Amino acid sequence: MKPKQAGHQRILVVLPHPDDESFVASGTLAKYIEGGAIVTFACLTLGEMGRNMGIPPFANRVTLPAIRKLELEASCKAIGIQDLRMLGFHDKMIEFEDKELLDAQIMALVKELNPSLVITFYPGFSVHPDHDATGAAVIRTIGKLPSAERPLVYCSAFASNHEQMIGKADVTIDVTAFLDRKMASIQAHRSQFQAAELVGNRELSDEEIRMRFGTEQFWTYRFDNSHE
Amino acid sequence: MQLINPQDIQNRIDQLTGQDLFIHLELTTGAYANHLDSTRHPASAFISNAGIRYTHGSISGTGPYRVGLKTEQGWVYAEGLTHVDETETERLIMAGHDSQGKLVVALQLSRDKFE
Secondary structure, three states: OOHHHOOOOEEEEEEOOOOHHHHHHHHHHHHHHHOOOEEEEEEOOOOOOOOEOOOOOOOOOOOHHHHHHHHHHHHHHHHOOOEEEEOOOOOOOHHHOOHHHHHHHHHHHHHHHOOOEEEEEOOOOOOOHHHHHHHHHHHHHHHOOOHHHOOEEEEEOOOOOHHHHHOOOOEEEEOHHHHHHHHHHHHHOOOOOOOOOOOOOOOOOHHHHHHHHOEEEEEEOOOOOOOO | OEEOOHHHHHHHHHHOOOOOEEEEEEEEOOOOHHHHOOOOOOOEEEEEEEEEOEEEEEEEOOOOEEEEEEEOOOEEEEEEEOEEOOOOOOOEEEEEEOOOOEEEEEEEEEOOOOO
């Protein structure tokens, strides 16, 4: 392992939607932040095309962006994230964006922050087109760096076939000690967390929370170095 | 958001008749439709800030509701509408939510462009 990868003092998270950070990495980030890391979260969109509007609905297409923005800020506060960047791309449209524009913004963050760890979605195995397109943009961008300068990239994957295709996660992080922050991050997304497939609108028991949210898993992206 | 009162919606549709408006029309099963149930066909479409002027429009059904807007050249149609933003006085912001509370359809009309 390269020396700069030992501690992770500087972490860059690149995900497309408010609440992706809660489910993908909030426990891991809280853990690193407690260890002294500075985390930047680049959130590509405001999730303004999302379908969850609260139960009963308190948001709509017009009010959703401002509501999601406040929820995102509250979630980052709950985790302890020091630096939130809202990149202003349009929800659902990441796969259609100008790739040069997208990659340039990610590259600018990598150059500015010089992170030792970047967290994103595994392209092709993350279900939502925005997730896959965001992961692809991060991999493209970091792949342009000489291998010695590349940060470690942890990817999250959850497509039905992901284990058949990319095997089991090589990084499993026990976040049970940080579940209070993780749940606070999830619940900060008031317009979203009550959805049946997320938390639902009943109180989960401590055991259910530990079972469902107690570990976070990542796949370390293996860049192809054959051209170097 | 409040449940739709069709008479109120009809009044508001009438108030916007014959004017140059911006429309947001959307229908979606959500990006997770197929992930959560492999038998489902994922489909979504939206058109945002298209210009529209309708000659007459009406709301129909017993809920969820249908709205049809007749233009000089054709029609705009939305089915499944359940809710309206009651705080909007100038714009008409309607949505349809499924049994889980998720948005499935949106129909919005405004004299000014949507953000």
